[in-house]
Amino acid sequence: MTTVLARYEALVAAGELRPDAEQAAAASRLDALAAELEASPRKGSVLWRALGRRPEAPKGVYLWGGVGRGKSMLMDLFFGCLAIQRKRRVHFHEFMLEVHARLAEERKKEAGDPIAPVAAAMTEDARVLAFDEMVVTNSADAMILSRLFAAMWEHGMTIVATSNRPPHDLYKNGLNREHFLPFIALLETRADVLPLNGPVDYRLDRLGRIDTWLVPNGSEATQALSAAFFRLTDYPVEDRAHVPTEDIPVPGGRTLHVPKALKGVAVFSFKRLCGEARGAADYLAIARRFHTVILVGIPRMGPENRNEAARFVTLIDALYEHNVKLLAAADAEPAQLYTAGDGAFEFERTVSRLEEMRSEAYLAQGHGVG
Numbered sequence: 001m002t003t004v005l006a007r008y009e010a011l012v013a014a015g016e017l018r019p020d021a022e023q024a025a026a027a028s029r030l031d032a033l034a035a036e037l038e039a040s041p042r043k044g045s046v047l048w049r050a051l052g053r054r055p056e057a058p059k060g061v062y063l064w065g066g067v068g069r070g071k072s073m074l075m076d077l078f079f080g081c082l083a084i085q086r087k088r089r090v091h092f093h094e095f096m097l098e099v100h101a102r103l104a105e106e107r108k109k110e111a112g113d114p115i116a117p118v119a120a121a122m123t124e125d126a127r128v129l130a131f132d133e134m135v136v137t138n139s140a141d142a143m144i145l146s147r148l149f150a151a152m153w154e155h156g157m158t159i160v161a162t163s164n165r166p167p168h169d170l171y172k173n174g175l176n177r178e179h180f181l182p183f184i185a186l187l188e189t190r191a192d193v194l195p196l197n198g199p200v201d202y203r204l205d206r207l208g209r210i211d212t213w214l215v216p217n218g219s220e221a222t223q224a225l226s227a228a229f230f231r232l233t234d235y236p237v238e239d240r241a242h243v244p245t246e247d248i249p250v251p252g253g254r255t256l257h258v259p260k261a262l263k264g265v266a267v268f269s270f271k272r273l274c275g276e277a278r279g280a281a282d283y284l285a286i287a288r289r290f291h292t293v294i295l296v297g298i299p300r301m302g303p304e305n306r307n308e309a310a311r312f313v314t315l316i317d318a319l320y321e322h323n324v325k326l327l328a329a330a331d332a333e334p335a336q337l338y339t340a341g342d343g344a345f346e347f348e349r350t351v352s353r354l355e356e357m358r359s360e361a362y363l364a365q366g367h368g369v370g
Contacts, residue, residue, distance in 0.1 A: 004081045005031035008074070020198040023070050029061055029192060030078040030160070037128060037158065038083050057127065060159040062134075062187065064166050065196030066366055071162035072132065072263060073234075074196075078160060079130050088126040092134045092161070093288045096141050097249050099148065115144065119151030131161040132264070133291070133367065136171040136180070143176075146183035153190055160191075164366035167193060212358050214329045217297055221329035225267075225294050228327055232292060233262040243267075250285045258286075264367075266290040270297040274311040283318035291367035293319060298330035303341035310343060313350045320353045323365045 008027035011017045036058040063071045079089050090098075099118060106114030122129075129152075136142050149159070163170070167187050171180045187193075214221035230240060246261035260267035266286065273283075273295065286293065301309045319326055330337065334354040338347045356362050 002081060003031050004034055004074075004077050007077050007081060017070070017073075020070070022065075022194070022196050022198050023074065026061070026063055026070075026074050026194045026196060027077065029194060030074060031081075033058055033061055033158075033160070034078060034082045057153065057156040057158045060161070060191035062159075062161050062163065062167060062191040062193045063196055064163045064193065065198075066164065066364075069196040069198055071196055075130055075132065075160065075162055076263075082128065084128070086126050087128040087130070089130040089132070091289060092131045094249065095129075095131065099144070100140065103144070115147045115151055119148055119155060123152050123155035123157045127156055128158045128160065131159065134161045134163040134170070135165070136174070137288075139175045142171050142174055142180040142183075145180065146186060149183060149190075150186055153186070159187075166195070212325070212327045212363070213334065213354070214327075215333060216331050217299075217329045222296060225296060225327055225329060229260070229262075229265060229267060229294055232265050235262060248285055248289050251281050256282055256285060260294075261290070264289075264291040265294065266292070267294045267296070270295060270299065270308075270312075273315060274308045278311060280314050280318065283315045284322075286315075287318040287322035287324050290324060292325040292327065295326065295328045298328055298337065300331045300336065301338040301341065305338070306342040309338045309341065309347060312338075313343070313347060316350050316353055316357075320357060323362070323367050325363060325367075326354075326357050 005027050008017075008024070012019060012024075017023070040058070063074060065071060075089070079087065099122070102118045102121065103114045106117055111117075136145065153159075165172075167184045170184060171177055174180065214224060229235075229243075235243065243260045244262055246258040246266075247255040248258060248261075250256050258266045258268070259272070266289070268286075298312075299305070301312075316326075318324075334351045337351070338344055
């Protein structure tokens with residue numbers, strides 16, 4: 001089977017990646033981790049039983065760096081090459097929603113500390129957890145992470161994670177952050193922390209010189225946005241007729257259907273996001289889950305569209321606050337979208353944000369807050 005390092009070096013040789021010392025070091029470390037995991041005895045095997053105990057979990061890897069520096073690409077290579085069955089890749093936000101749901105169920109049993117059974121359940125079917133975009137933005141997550149991860153590590157879990165921030169900047173300036181510091185110390189002990197801040201921003205590079213706000217709506221704009229989607233996601237040409245969908249959780253026990261979703265990029269229609277009854281919870285779920293949103297079919301709006309305009313304002317606020325990149329097709333430039341109707345004056349702030357979101361400075365920022 002092809003190794004992580006061999007696949008990485010093949011991409012460099014083919015000109016798809018440019019030589020980058022930090023990427024090469026990360027690929028080498030992930031290659032070694034994959035080999036170590038594959039050499040470890042399988043659960044329940046003769047070698048496992050001969051040890052008389054659970055094998056010690058290999059030390060994990062934490063990749064951090066700016067947007068477009070290859071973190072997800074390296075995670076793809078590692079996860080795709082790792083030849084073990086008990087592995088799981090999940091977006092960190094989705095994982096924490098699952099954790100909170102499991103904790104709530106355990107608390108109903110009133111059987112003591114819920115952390116231990118949840119940690120045991122999380123490690124039952126996976127000994128490797130690969131996290132995309134580790135970010136901690138709220139005190140509820142911060143308060144349980146140290147105890148939860150300590151318990152999972154005790155159960156033999158290995159963690160591989162990507163993040164825009166080094167561990168010491170997670171939950172920076174958060175409420176009661178002192179209770180979160182033990183998690184940072186544990187993470188730095190249980191994983192090698194590797195920076196990825198090379199000179200090439202591949203995401204910007206793949207966008208090329210496309211304007212992120214295309215006018216007017218129509219086939220030309222649709223084709224340009226479709227091409228940008230496939231460049232951003234590296235989706236194989238032969239599979240492009242069947243782009244994956246996704247259902248993301250929304251607080252309150254709901255889910256939101258994403259018509260096209262791949263590698264942190266989502267595609268929506270304006271009608272789906274702003275023409276239906278949605279609120280801040282929906283838009284925040286999108287902003288936390290995706291680093292790039294492609295929105296098509298944005299119309300000019302007037303007094304008869306005040307509800308749609310209000311939802312659009314809330315959507316843009318959520319995307320802006322989480323540094324989500326927006327690629328859009330619209331019937332007008334931002335300043336001409338909504339010039340008359342309830343909230344038209346307030347809409348000017350949204351216009352200002354839309355213009356800023358087109359700037360190189362905004363596009364170069366990392367995804368997420370906190």
